[in-house]
Amino acid sequence: xxxxxxxxxxxxxxxxxxxxxxxxxxxxxxxxxxxxxxxxxxxxxxxxxxxxxxxxxxxxxxxxxxxxxxxxxxxxxxxxxxxxxxxxxxxxxxxxxxxxxxxxxxxxxxxxxxxxxxxxxxxxxxxxxxxxxxxxxxxxxxxxxxxxxxxxxxxxxxxxxxxxxxxxxxxxxxxxxxxxxxxxxxxxxxxxxxxxxxxxxxxxxxxxxxxxxxxxxxxxxxxxxxxxxxxxxxxxxxxxxxxxxxxxxxxxxxxxxxxxxxxxxxxxxxxxxxxxxxxxxxxxxxxxxxxxxxxxxxxxxxxxxxxxxxxxxxxxxxxxxxxxxxxxxxxxxxxxxxxxxxxxxxxxxxxxxxxxxxxxxxxxxxxxxxxxxxxx
Amino acid sequence: xxxxxxxxxxxxxxxxxxxxxxxxxxxxxxxxxxxxxxxxxxxxxxxxxxxxxxxxxxxxxxxxxxxxxxxxxxxxxxxxxxxxxxxxxxxxxxxxxxxxxxxxxxxxxxxxxxxxxxxxxxxxxxxxxxxxxxxxxxxxxxxxxxxxxxxxxxxxxxxxxxxxxxxxxxxxxxxxxxxxxxxxxxxxxxxxxxxxxxxxxxxxxxxxxxxxxxxxxxxxxxxxxxxxxxxxxxxxxxxxxxxxxxxxxxxxxxxxxxxxxxxxxxxxxxxxxxxxxxxxxxxxxxxxxxxxxxxxxxxxxxxxxxxxxxxxxxxxxxxxxxxxxxxxxxxxxxxxxxxxxxxxxxxxxxxxxxxxxxxxxxxxxxxxxxxxxxxxxxxxxxxxxxxxxxxxxxxxxxxxxxxxxxxxxxxxxxxxxxxxxxxxxxxxxxxxxxxxxxxxxxxxxxxxxxxxxxxxxxxxxxxxxxxxxxxxxxxxxxxxxxxxxxxxxxxxxxxx
Numbered sequence: 001x002x003x004x005x006x007x008x009x010x011x012x013x014x015x016x017x018x019x020x021x022x023x024x025x026x027x028x029x030x031x032x033x034x035x036x037x038x039x040x041x042x043x044x045x046x047x048x049x050x051x052x053x054x055x056x057x058x059x060x061x062x063x064x065x066x067x068x069x070x071x072x073x074x075x076x077x078x079x080x081x082x083x084x085x086x087x088x089x090x091x092x093x094x095x096x097x098x099x100x101x102x103x104x105x106x107x108x109x110x111x112x113x114x115x116x117x118x119x120x121x122x123x124x125x126x127x128x129x130x131x132x133x134x135x136x137x138x139x140x141x142x143x144x145x146x147x148x149x150x151x152x153x154x155x156x157x158x159x160x161x162x163x164x165x166x167x168x169x170x171x172x173x174x175x176x177x178x179x180x181x182x183x184x185x186x187x188x189x190x191x192x193x194x195x196x197x198x199x200x201x202x203x204x205x206x207x208x209x210x211x212x213x214x215x216x217x218x219x220x221x222x223x224x225x226x227x228x229x230x231x232x233x234x235x236x237x238x239x240x241x242x243x244x245x246x247x248x249x250x251x252x253x254x255x256x257x258x259x260x261x262x263x264x265x266x267x268x269x270x271x272x273x274x275x276x277x278x279x280x281x282x283x284x285x286x287x288x289x290x291x292x293x294x295x296x297x298x299x300x301x302x303x304x305x306x307x308x309x310x311x312x313x314x315x316x317x318x319x320x321x322x323x324x325x326x327x328x329x330x331x332x333x334x335x336x337x338x339x340x341x342x343x344x345x346x347x348x349x350x351x352x353x354x355x356x357x358x359x360x361x362x363x364x365x366x367x368x369x370x371x372x373x374x375x376x
Numbered sequence: 377x378x379x380x381x382x383x384x385x386x387x388x389x390x391x392x393x394x395x396x397x398x399x400x401x402x403x404x405x406x407x408x409x410x411x412x413x414x415x416x417x418x419x420x421x422x423x424x425x426x427x428x429x430x431x432x433x434x435x436x437x438x439x440x441x442x443x444x445x446x447x448x449x450x451x452x453x454x455x456x457x458x459x460x461x462x463x464x465x466x467x468x469x470x471x472x473x474x475x476x477x478x479x480x481x482x483x484x485x486x487x488x489x490x491x492x493x494x495x496x497x498x499x500x501x502x503x504x505x506x507x508x509x510x511x512x513x514x515x516x517x518x519x520x521x522x523x524x525x526x527x528x529x530x531x532x533x534x535x536x537x538x539x540x541x542x543x544x545x546x547x548x549x550x551x552x553x554x555x556x557x558x559x560x561x562x563x564x565x566x567x568x569x570x571x572x573x574x575x576x577x578x579x580x581x582x583x584x585x586x587x588x589x590x591x592x593x594x595x596x597x598x599x600x601x602x603x604x605x606x607x608x609x610x611x612x613x614x615x616x617x618x619x620x621x622x623x624x625x626x627x628x629x630x631x632x633x634x635x636x637x638x639x640x641x642x643x644x645x646x647x648x649x650x651x652x653x654x655x656x657x658x659x660x661x662x663x664x665x666x667x668x669x670x671x672x673x674x675x676x677x678x679x680x681x682x683x684x685x686x687x688x689x690x691x692x693x694x695x696x697x698x699x700x701x702x703x704x705x706x707x708x709x710x711x712x713x714x715x716x717x718x719x720x721x722x723x724x725x726x727x728x729x730x731x732x733x734x735x736x737x738x739x740x741x742x743x744x745x746x747x748x749x750x751x752x753x754x755x756x757x758x759x760x761x762x763x764x765x766x767x768x769x770x771x772x773x774x775x776x777x778x779x780x781x782x783x784x785x786x787x788x789x790x791x792x793x794x795x796x797x798x799x800x801x802x803x804x805x806x807x808x809x810x811x812x813x814x815x816x817x818x819x820x821x822x823x824x825x826x827x828x829x830x831x832x833x834x835x836x837x838x839x840x841x842x843x844x845x846x847x848x849x850x851x852x853x854x855x856x857x858x859x860x861x862x863x864x865x866x867x868x869x870x871x872x
Binding site (some may be wrong): 065067181301318364365368370372 | 380694870
C-alpha cells in the first residue's frame with residue numbers, strides 16, 4: 001500500500017469505504033476547485049455521514065423507491081434473454097450491422113466476489129476482445145472499470161453494457177427518463193452524457209495501459225430510454241466528445257491528492273466514529289474543526305450535487321458565494337455581503353481591487369433609492 | 377441578471393428582508409385565477425397521481441386517481457380535470473364585447489382565464505398532459521371522451537402561451553414572485569416555492585431564517601410538485617399503492633383510496649396555500665401602466681383560439697412545421713423585445729438597469745430651442761433641440777435614436793455628445809409627436825430644467841414582410857408541409 005493510500009485510510013478511519021461512481025466523478029469535475037470534496041472522495045469517505053455528524057444532513061440524488069423499482073423493471077426488460085431487446089434496438093434504431101453476439105456476463109458471481117477480482121476479470125475480457133478480430137459482436141454486462149483521479153486509482157462500477165462490434169467499443173447506458181417525441185429533458189440528457197464520458201475515459205485508459213488503441217472506444221454513446229409515455233425502449237446515439245474534453249481538462253487541472261495531503265497535519269481524521277447502529281458519535285465541533293481544515297468552494301449548485309452542500313453553505317453564510325455564481329461575478333473582488341452593502345451605501349471605502357465594482361454598486365444603489373423613494 | 381438584481385439580493389441577505397426588483401407589477405392578475413397543484417407518480421412520464429384545482433382558495437377540488445398505474449384511470453383523471461378547466465374556459469368565452477365602434481370592430485372576451493401552477497415543472501406537467509391527451513380520438517376503438525381531447529388542446533395552448541415573456545395565461549408562482557422580489561438566497565433555492573415564500577410571508581411568529589430552514593425540510597414543507605418527496609413515497613405512497621393493487625373487494629379498495637386521498641391532500645395543501653398567498657402578495661403591488669393593454673392582447677389571443685377550437689380546429693401537431701416554427705420564433709422575439717421595452721418605460725427600477733449598462737441616461741434639460749426648424753423635402757419642419765446634462769455613464773454615439781418613455785416613446789436623434797467635468801452634455805434633436813403645426817404641442821418639448829430620461833430601447837415594432845402562406849412555404853423550409861392528419865397510433869398510444 002502506498003503512502004498516499006495509507007494517509008487516505010487514516011483520514012477515513014474506521015468508517016466503511018464509499019467508492020466513487022460516475023455520478024460523484026461528474027460532480028467532482030463540475031467543481032474541480034473544491035479541495036474538500038476532492039480529498040473526501042479520494043479517501044472514500046461517506047460525505048452523508050459527515051453531514052449527519054455535523055447535524056446538517058441534506059438528501060442528494062435520493063431517488064424515489066417507486067422510480068427505482070420502475071427503472072429496474074425497465075432495465076430488466078431491455079436486458080432480458082441475453083439482451084435480445086437491446087440487440088433489436090442496436091440493429092433497428094442505431095443501424096448497426098450486428099450479425100450475432102456473444103453475451104459476456106461480468107456481474108458478481110456471488111456475494112463474496114471481490115471487486116478487485118471482478119476488475120481483473122473485466123480487464124482480461126475487454127482486452128482479449130480488443131485484440132481479437134472476430135466479426136461477431138460481444139456484449140459485456142456490468143464490467144468494472146478504473147480511472148486515475150487526482151493521481152489515485154479510482155474503481156467504478158458502472159451499471160452499463162459495453163458493446164464491441166468490429167474494432168469499436170460502444171458504451172450502452174440504460175436510463176429510465178423518457179424520450180418524448182424525439183426529445184428528452186435536457187438536464188437529464190446532460191447528466192447521462194457526463195456519466196457516459198467518465199466510462200468512455202475509463203475504458204480508454206484501460207486500453208491504453210494495456211498498450212492497445214484507446215480510440216477503439218467510440219465517443220458516441222448508445223442511450224436507451226423509454227419511448228414517450230410507454231415502457232417500450234428506444235435507443236439514440238449521444239455524442240459525448242464535448243463532455244470528454246471537459247472531463248479530461250478538469251481531471252488534468254485537479255491538484256494531486258498527494259500535494260493536498262502535504263498541507264494537512266499527519267494525525268488528522270474525519271472519522272465520524274459510527275456506533276453499532278451506524279450513527280455518528282464524534283463531537284460535532286471536533287469533527288467540524290477537522291473538516292474545516294480543508295477548504296471548500298461552495299456554490300448553490302453544490303446543494304444538488306454534494307452531501308456536504310448544507311455544511312459548506314452554513315460555513316460561508318454571509319458571504320457572496322451563497323447568492324450564486326452570477327452575483328459573485330457581478331460583485332467581483334468583494335467577499336462578504338456586508339462589505340458589498342457597505343460599499344454600495346458608502347459606509348466603506350473600497351480597496352485597491354474593488355474600485356470598479358464599488359463605483360457600479362454606488363451608482364446602482366443611488367438609482368435604486370431614487371426609484372423606490374419616488375413612489376414610497 | 378444585472379448589477380441591480382445582484383445588489384438587491386445582497387441587500388436582502390444583509391437585512392433578511394426581501395427587496396423589490398421592480399416598482400410595479402408587470403403581470404396582469406386575474407380577478408378569478410385558477411390554481412392547479414399537480415402531483416405525479418415518480419419514475420414515469422407524467423403519470424398523474426393527484427391534483428388540487430379550482431378558483432376558490434377555501435374550496436379546492438381534489439382529484440386523486442383511483443389507481444395511478446391504470447391507463448383507464450389516467451384518462452378518467454384527465455376527464456375530471458377537464459370538467460374543472462373547460463367550464464371556466466367556456467364561461468369566459470361566452471362573455472364578449474366589441475373592440476370598437478367602427479366597421480372593423482371585432483369581438484373580444486371581457487375576461488380570459490388565467491391558470492397558476494407552483495413552479496416551472498408545473499408548466500411542464502401542463503404541457504405533457506396536453507400532449508398526452510390532445511391526439512386521442514373521440515370515436516372508434518380507442519375513443520376517449522371529447523372533453524379529454526379538448527382538455528389536451530387547451531392545455532397545449534396554455535403551455536405554449538407560457539413560453540412568451542409577456543404571458544398572462546399560465547403562470548408559475550415562483551417565477552412571478554422572482555420577477556418582483558429578490559430574496560437573500562440564490563435562484564436555485566428560490567426555485568423551491570416554500571423556501572422563496574419563507575422570505576416573503578414567513579409563518580406567524582417565525583423569523584425569515586427559521587422559516588427558510590423549515591421550508592427546506594420536506595417533511596414539514598412538502599415539495600411543490602409535481603414530483604413527490606422520496607421519503608413520502610417510501611413511507612406512505614408505496615405501501616398505499618401496494619394495498620390498492622391487492623385490495624380484493626370494492627369496500628377494501630375504497631378504504632385504501634380514502635387513505636391515499638388523505639395523504640396526498642396533506643402533501644398538496646401547503647403548496648396550494650402558498651400559491652394563493654403568492655397571488656395575494658402580487659396583487660398588492662401596483663400594476664404597471666402598460667399591463668391592461670397587454671392583457672387586452674391576451675384576451676384577443678384567447679378569443680381567437682377559442683373560435684378555432686369551437687370551429688372544430690385540429691389538435692396541435694406533435695412537432696411544429698418549419699413555417700410555424702419560424703412564425704413562433706419571430707413572435708417570441710418580438711413579444712420579448714416589446715415586453716422588455718414596455719417594462720423599461722413603465723418602471724424606474726427597470727430603466728435604471730438600462731442606465732447602468734449605458735443604454736439609457738437620466739438628467740436635466742440645460743438648454744432648449746423649442747422653435748428650431750430645419751429645411752425638409754418641401755418646406756421647413758419643426759425639429760426642436762434639447763440639451764441634457766447627465767451624470768450617468770453612457771455608451772452612445774452621435775446619430776443614434778433615443779426615445780423618451782415619459783412622452784410615449786418620442787423619438788430623438790443624438791446630435792452631439794460632450795464630456796464635461798461632472799458627466800456628459802448630450803444634444804438631442806426631437807423628431808416626432810409634437811403635432812402637425814410649426815409650433816410644438818404644449819408639453820411635447822421638455823422645458824428648461826425638467827428632469828428627463830432617454831433610452832435606446834424602443835417599443836415600436838418594425839413591421840417585417842408578410843409571412844408566406846402555408847402553400848408558399850419556401851424550399852429552404854422544406855416546402856409546403858404535409859397536412860398533419862390524426863393517426864391511429866397516437867390515439868392508441870400506450871400510457872403505461
